[in-house]
Amino acid sequence: MNQINILLSEVQTIVNSYSRINKMSGQSFNLFTLLRKENEEVPLHSMFLAELLNPKGSHQQETLYLDLFLTQLGIDDFETENAVCHKEYYTGVIRDNETRGGNIDILIRSVKGEILKIENKIDAKEQRNQLLRYHNFQSNGRLIYLTLPGEESKVHEELGRLGVSYQQISYKKDIKEWLEACIEKSATVPIVRESIVQYLNLIKKLTFQNINKEMSKEIVEKITQNKYSFEAYLAIRKTENDNGIYKEIVKTDLIPFFEKFAFDNELEVHNLEKSLLEKREKFVGFFFRNEKLTKYGLKLSVQFFNSLNRHMFYGLSFIHKSPELHPVYETIVEEAKTVMDKPNFLSEWWLCDTNWLEYNNWGEVDTLYKMAFGTFQDEFTSKLKTVLDMALSVIEEYEKNLVNLNSITID
Numbered sequence: 001m002n003q004i005n006i007l008l009s010e011v012q013t014i015v016n017s018y019s020r021i022n023k024m025s026g027q028s029f030n031l032f033t034l035l036r037k038e039n040e041e042v043p044l045h046s047m048f049l050a051e052l053l054n055p056k057g058s059h060q061q062e063t064l065y066l067d068l069f070l071t072q073l074g075i076d077d078f079e080t081e082n083a084v085c086h087k088e089y090y091t092g093v094i095r096d097n098e099t100r101g102g103n104i105d106i107l108i109r110s111v112k113g114e115i116l117k118i119e120n121k122i123d124a125k126e127q128r129n130q131l132l133r134y135h136n137f138q139s140n141g142r143l144i145y146l147t148l149p150g151e152e153s154k155v156h157e158e159l160g161r162l163g164v165s166y167q168q169i170s171y172k173k174d175i176k177e178w179l180e181a182c183i184e185k186s187a188t189v190p191i192v193r194e195s196i197v198q199y200l201n202l203i204k205k206l207t208f209q210n211i212n213k214e215m216s217k218e219i220v221e222k223i224t225q226n227k228y229s230f231e232a233y234l235a236i237r238k239t240e241n242d243n244g245i246y247k248e249i250v251k252t253d254l255i256p257f258f259e260k261f262a263f264d265n266e267l268e269v270h271n272l273e274k275s276l277l278e279k280r281e282k283f284v285g286f287f288f289r290n291e292k293l294t295k296y297g298l299k300l301s302v303q304f305f306n307s308l309n310r311h312m313f314y315g316l317s318f319i320h321k322s323p324e325l326h327p328v329y330e331t332i333v334e335e336a337k338t339v340m341d342k343p344n345f346l347s348e349w350w351l352c353d354t355n356w357l358e359y360n361n362w363g364e365v366d367t368l369y370k371m372a373f374g375t376f377q378d379e380f381t382s383k384l385k386t387v388l389d390m391a392l393s394v395i396e397e398y399e400k401n402l403v404n405l406n407s408i409t410i411d
Contacts, residue, residue: 003232010222031198041122046087046105048199049120049175052182053108054085059192065182066108072178073169075142079110091137098129100136115141122147122206126154135164144169148207172207179203246363250276253372261381262288265388267300275304276362282307287317288388292395297323298351300388309362314384315343315353316391322348331394339386356383 051057052065059065063080070078086107094101106118115138119131131153135143143166145153150170153159159166169175179200186193203209223229255272262269267288275284285303293299297319305311316332329351336343336352343354359376361367370376 003228006229006232031195041120041124042088042105045122046120049118050085050087050106052196053106055080055083057085059189061186061189061192064185068181068185069178072174072181073144073167075116078114078116078142079112081111083108083110091134094133098133100133102127102130102133104134104137116144117141118144118146120146131155131159131166132162132164135159135166142167146171146175148172150174170207171203172209176200176203176207176209243363245365246368247277249368249372257377257380258286261384265385266290267388276309280304280308288384292392294319296326296328296395298391300384300391301350301353302384303353304362310360311355312359312362313353313355315340315387316351317349317353318351328395328398331398332391335390335394336387339390 052059053069055063055066057065063083066080066083066085070076070080086109087105089104089107091104092101104117105120106116108116108118117134117137119134131143131145143164145166146169148171150168150172152168153166179196182196183193183200186196254276258269258272261267265288267290269286269288271284271286275286282305283303285301287299287301289299293316298316299319300314301317302312302314303317305313315336329346333345333352336345340352340354343352344350345352347353358379359367359371362371
């Protein structure tokens with residue numbers, strides 16, 4: 001136990017050191033992660049890349065960044081002067097055979113008719129025949145497949161048989177090196193330069209090349225410095241694998257937090273221990289109720305699509321399966337579109353629900369850390385209370401109108 005304490009103390013010293021570096025450099029502050037989810041392909045990555053690649057972009061550096069991009073990719077036969085850059089370029093309806101159509105993330109067209117087609121993948125899965133469809137649109141154009149590590153398509157061999165060629169590029173190397181070249185050439189435009197610096201920091205984080213990598217290297221050296229440090233590390237790993245950390249965080253941090261949320265909002269909470277400790281099966285969850293929600297057959301719910309508390313979603317669910325639709329439901333559905341992130345509507349058990357990808361796996365140690373010591377509790381309070389307040393507001397307005405209508409009828 002003493003060796004474990006020594007190891008933890010040494011690791012904490014390393015962590016504190018890098019935390020000070022982060023604080024001094026300001027690397028933790030990043031507008032991209034504040035305003036968007038880090039892995040959003042279209043509204044973040046494709047939009048920013050396309051803006052830099054556009055000779056008519058707001059950066060006002062004309063073809064500078066596009067030229068640097070082509071140099072990075074070894075493309076020397078593309079006319080950049082007066083080239084046009086499109087985001088989410090529509091190539092037509094995806095028809096039954098799925099060999100044509102869809103939206104190309106970034107399409108660049110030269111005045112000579114040369115075409116670059118860039119398919120950008122961060123976390124999303126490759127769609128059926130996606131690269132084939134984009135190849136078939138202007139098949140003489142160059143098709144580029146951009147992923148974090150620079151991996152090949154999942155159907156690489158099949159594409160080869162169909163005569164589809166594409167260039168694999170990565171965020172880890174190609175985009176990183178291109179952005180570094182852009183920064184070097186942007187000394188006279190400091191606002192643009194600093195924007196690119198912030199985006200580069202995000203790319204380094206997503207590809208594990210930021211300051212955390214250096215910190216991890218020091219921690220690994222500390223663990224492997226001798227037999228006793230390694231044994232202490234193995235003991236810590238065993239604790240993690242035995243699910244002890246999960247149970248301790250749930251008992252000491254999460255369940256008390258959810259109970260406090262219920263108390264603060266005059267709700268009753270149900271199934272906490274059952275769903276989080278006892279029965280961690282597919283579709284288990286916990287929920288909050290009060291008299292008003294119950295009157296309309298609703299409850300504020302958190303559920304997990306998979307076992308071991310994975311793939312969390314939340315929203316308003318029905319107390320009983322497939323109830324008769326009520327006028328209140330229609331208004332709640334409309335209001336949910338304004339307060340929830342990409343909600344789903346009206347299934348057998350749910351009036352409206354949405355996924356919460358940031359906390360996708362409650363069994364992961366990193367996720368548990370954020371839930372116990374990060375921003376999860378504030379985010380949960382904000383998101384769930386917003387849905388609750390919206391539902392109660394709709395119900396209150398409905399009942400007020402009902403009273404007014406009855407009053408008019410009596411008069």
